Amino acid sequence: MLKFITTNIGRLRLISLLEGLSLLVLIGIAMPFKYIFEDPTLVKAIGPVHGILFLLFVMNTISVGIEYRWKFTQTTWKVLLACIIPFGTFYVDRTILSPMQESQA
Numbered sequence: 192m193l194k195f196i197t198t199n200i201g202r203l204r205l206i207s208l209l210e211g212l213s214l215l216v217l218i219g220i221a222m223p224f225k226y227i228f229e230d231p232t233l234v235k236a237i238g239p240v241h242g243i244l245f246l247l248f249v250m251n252t253i254s255v256g257i258e259y260r261w262k263f264t265q266t267t268w269k270v271l272l273a274c275i276i277p278f279g280t281f282y283v284d285r286t287i288l289s290p291m292q293e294s295q296a
Contacts, residue, residue, distance in 0.1 A: 211280030
């Protein structure tokens with residue numbers, strides 16, 4: 192596990208997982224609680240956490256994109272787009288980030 196986060200691509204994968212999970216919890220659990228049960232408590236708690244993870248994901252994606260010399264039109268935009276689509280970060284991890292990290296080993 193520690194080897195997983197010792198590289199920039201590994202950290203991006205971890206942040207990707209956390210950001211994707213926080214988005215799913217926000218729209219799948221917290222938002223229904225807010226609008227069905229009129230209880231915004233979960234949105235107030237999870238919203239800022241998701242926001243921070245979102246910003247970390249964007250900053251790390253740009254950092255990794257620069258480090259690995261990704262062409263924006265081929266890779267970077269796909270990874271950035273993934274963070275606003277439910278399950279998108281999981282797809283990008285499986286198709287782009289994981290193979291990239293495995294090729295380094």
